Amino acid sequence: MAEATANGLGQHALHATDAHDAAAVATTDTHQEHPIKLYLVVWAWLFILSTCSYLVDYFGIHGYLRWSLILIFMMLKAGLIVAVFMHMAWERLAMMYAIILPPILVLVFVTMMVFEADYTLLTRIAFFGPGP
Amino acid sequence: MTDTTVTHTSQMEPRPAGWRGIAADWASDQRAFKNVSWGKAMMWIFLLSDTFIFGCFLLSYMTARMSTRVPWPNPSEVFALRIGGSEIPLILIAIMTFVLISSSGTMAMAVNFGYRHDRRKTAILMLLTAALGATFVGMQAFEWTKLITEGVRPWGNPWGAAQFGSCFFMITGFHGTHVTIGVIFLIIVARKVWRGDFDTGRPGFFTSRRGRYENVEIMGLYWHFVDLVWVFIFAFFYLW
Numbered sequence: 078m079a080e081a082t083a084n085g086l087g088q089h090a091l092h093a094t095d096a097h098d099a100a101a102v103a104t105t106d107t108h109q110e111h112p113i114k115l116y117l118v119v120w121a122w123l124f125i126l127s128t129c130s131y132l133v134d135y136f137g138i139h140g141y142l143r144w145s146l147i148l149i150f151m152m153l154k155a156g157l158i159v160a161v162f163m164h165m166a167w168e169r170l171a172m173m174y175a176i177i178l179p180p181i182l183v184l185v186f187v188t189m190m191v192f193e194a195d196y197t198l199l200t201r202i203a204f205f206g207p208g209p
Numbered sequence: 210m211t212d213t214t215v216t217h218t219s220q221m222e223p224r225p226a227g228w229r230g231i232a233a234d235w236a237s238d239q240r241a242f243k244n245v246s247w248g249k250a251m252m253w254i255f256l257l258s259d260t261f262i263f264g265c266f267l268l269s270y271m272t273a274r275m276s277t278r279v280p281w282p283n284p285s286e287v288f289a290l291r292i293g294g295s296e297i298p299l300i301l302i303a304i305m306t307f308v309l310i311s312s313s314g315t316m317a318m319a320v321n322f323g324y325r326h327d328r329r330k331t332a333i334l335m336l337l338t339a340a341l342g343a344t345f346v347g348m349q350a351f352e353w354t355k356l357i358t359e360g361v362r363p364w365g366n367p368w369g370a371a372q373f374g375s376c377f378f379m380i381t382g383f384h385g386t387h388v389t390i391g392v393i394f395l396i397i398v399a400r401k402v403w404r405g406d407f408d409t410g411r412p413g414f415f416t417s418r419r420g421r422y423e424n425v426e427i428m429g430l431y432w433h434f435v436d437l438v439w440v441f442i443f444a445f446f447y448l449w
Contacts, residue, residue, distance in 0.1 A: 116340075119309075120310070123313070127310060127443075128309060131299065133448065134285050134298055143448075147448045148444070151441065151443075154440045158433055161287075162313055169244065171230075171231050171241060172253070175241075175253075178256060179261075180264065183261070188272070190325065191275065197272075201278050202278060208279055
């Protein structure tokens, strides 16, 4: 009487409730059982990506190449952690969107503050000169 | 005492795919996160709010750095360590990053063994995670001490823009606090696992509700989040 969850992908079936055990401990356990190897592979990738982003600084890469490399490695690491370590890849779509979409709105705030910072810098230069 | 009711996904009529499915899940008087327990959903929502807190810190750092006329101190040089007679840039921060990633790896494995009801391995891996977290905090304390002795203060520093100190202490301090709280909670949950609380259904001391092995995963969510925040701090504060 195991019930298959809507989004399969390694997520095991919800455990059927025992009739005598209505408030049972395991009623709502959505088991996240994946092979240990998966975690080790992700772990290794996180090490590789961290090393890469460290090497960007070590070799003193500058300009747009530096910034884009940093951002790429950062997003890949963040994606791996959220998707595999935090099991977001196996959650329901409604849950995923509820958690992942709102932080993207921070980018609107970023845009606003970029304009604000430029304006502040311009004002400072106008009043105090171009700096020491 | 009854647990919250669960909408079993198999008993519902099939949902349309994509956005229509999301709208259907959110619409009408029902539980939005069908098979997600409240404990997990609430942890995710807490983490979302924490994301905004750290987002605002990094934003204020960006604004301060963009709007100053004085050059920003070069983090590559500021955080360099002298090892064996040569300056190695950012080395301590790199080691801290690897320590925190390793702790995330052990935590993910602890969650896995928790769902297999392997008490011993779960507790040991959680304590290992806590030890790595404590190492991280220790290294951060070392870093703070080094910078303070070199004259970094929230209102100034010897190398450039005065805002460097305030941004540094604010962001890393808040992150370190999160790690410290995580270490404490890891030890508490590891003790529960070790004692077999989640097998016997022993009531928790504060909520007097029975825990399950999912609690290990919820604890893990918090811990991975701490690691996640460090990924962004590492990129924006130390590498940029």
